[in-house]
Amino acid sequence: MQVFVKAVDLGSFRAAADALGLSAQGVGKHVQALEHHLGMPLLVRTTRRQSLTDFGHDYLERARLILAELADAEQLAAQRRGVPSGRLRINAPVSFGVHALSPRLPEYMRTHPQVAVELTLANRTVDLVEEGLDVAFRVGVLLDSGLVARALAPYRLAVCAAPAYLAGRAPLHTPWDLALHDCLGFAHSELLTHWSFDGPDGAHVKVAVSSRHRFDQGEALLHAALAGLGIVLQPMELLAPALAEGRLVELLQGWRVPTRPLHLVHAGGRHITPALRSFIDFAVKAFGHDGA
Template sequence: MSIFVKAVELGSFSAAADALNMSPQLVGKHVQFLEQHLGIRLINRTTRRQHLTEVGSQFYERCRNILAEVESAEALAAETRAVPRGKLKINAPVSFGIHALTPKLPKYLGAHPEVSIELSLSNRLVDLIDEGYDAVFRVGELVDSGLIARRLDPYRLVICAAPNYLRSRGVPSKPDDLKEHDCLIFSHTMLRTHWDLEGPDGSVNIPIYGRLMIDNGEALLQAALAGLGIILQPFELVRSSLEAGSLVAVLPEYNVPTRSLHILHAPDRRITPKLRSFLDFVSSEFSGREWV
């Protein structure tokens, strides 16, 4: 098939022979064998010119498609065998990047010594294509961006405050009590005006108020540790403070609905070995709820 396609594309057996490094006679034998195998004439030949028969033209188009698929399959197999190498440019939300992703990176980099990572942390929605990222992490519901998304385990959120704040202002015993407290507000999400909770009586939506609004989870954590109010933030961000007792859980009998977490990449037909290895690593590390 490949010799037949080459002879058609270059217009003669001799031109195909030069391209394939074989004799014109051998090219002719391959085409003749193909015709005998099919029981039809594919090319009408004279001493001066050749042209496809009607069925030969149809057969040529099918052969081109088949050979393209074979080439694609072989390239994919070669990429799978290839060693991941090169630089990965990744973007992630700040708190997730610091407390969840970065601690996992030594394991990935140790397994792939020829890969380097440029990690950008930002709570804004970056443009993966225009800004040249290989992959981006997104927390929350996705918009239709045309990107390929892999779903990871949901992002867990908790409500907590410093013990000295609760001693001075009282401990909330029900969601409505939050209305009487200073809540530290994260300005980048819908959580800046209302907090959703699930408890014994079902779901409730509580309006929250506060005098301090910040666009960075790390800064909100420091404000909470200083006793300025109650925060609702990712568990990974406050885990060590909860374990140390410098923060305590508020309304622990109520659950905060989790937020979806995805990693996205461009819809390329073939993924590079470095990106494939990273996507597989992330799927392994952030699935099964072992990381929350």
Template structure:
């Protein structure tokens, strides 16, 4: 039997809950469904589904196999979809979620170019620093900073998220000199609530990473609010390059500890493995990788 076909039949049997229901969905007999599953079990040398007269359930091996099969089937469908619709015009609504600072200072500046290129697409973008569930909240695409959990989503790497440490000249003039990351324990550090940046900051040192605990009177879940506080001389700010570059150019903020750079963070764009790569989704992914993709 065709092993790939058998994998599809197996997945349908799991999702439908029985061989007969899977047979109805696939327009084949329950006996043939069982034969496909049996063929896979013989090939793998393990039992995938335990069946009784009343119910069926996945074995431990069956559960692990099903999770991988879902991804394989989705990837094949996506590849076929790309070939079938490569000449189609992107159209429809695209729901996007992105971190606030990246969304305002980087992505939003590029979106007019995308919409001019694809006038039949409309974008519904939600900016939030919280973790969103792409599937449950109905997004087509999400952007995420930091190391990824094993979510089952398909991730495309973007250029690392660059962070830097800055402060207002007036703040630095009124406080002890900062020549080493450990000096930060004696300073007001503006905490960012939606990551570990509220409790500790890490730098690249000559002998390796240097992590120091930080403290301050202000902690906010929004980088733009922290930027206002830094401009007012309330403390040191560790945020993205996009957020502070205009202030650095104007001199309202200056870099701190340039000899100890802040490690960049992983940055990805993600979408669901079972989400067909429609022209709108494919076009937007290509656009994002064109402008923000890893070098």
């Protein structure tokens, strides 16, 4: 039944054979054996193409349901054994996902080969239940009290600009000097209009910034900053390579951008599968206070 569905989905015995590690002849024998068992033809085959019979159409839909139920039953058995398996749907903000999570994720995937990882990146706040997600990384203050949250190491940010932008511009000594400069706005947070700093004397200040250019992705902000279009405030993971190469310069020495909270969240009131538990343990080790 699995061979038959795969042959239909991929359009040929050869493609199904490659996917299943069989020969094309072996795939044909499986389908013929199934047809013999059912006493009805499933496929009409010519030298160039194959098509489903009317019975084949009806049988295909029922076969998909049976195989899905079988997969669920096997996953249940794996859960009872405590082996992480099944599909794990993860969401993260774009910059964190690209520059922090993605480089570490293969480590988790190699350790848990029976888990099928599905990663989506978005800067908007996603609804885990509505979008069928198992777990998400959240940067900033948590607003949804219905989620179970695990605190990770705080998210570090920095204020930078390209040397080409700074040449001939008014000097920057305090955050209030930003009013004389072009700041690149991040469209998905209050960083669009206000930037906060902790001063050398311990004082916390928030200053208004002017954002003539606005972007909803950290990578776009980085490219604009490298092109000398303004000052950028973004996560250190995104900025670190350009800072190390001297293509960006960190500004306002003596003033520190406050870290932002970073949490791993999942929906409450449901069973934590071995796959979810294994990923929570991985994330805490990789991005917790000791691992970050």
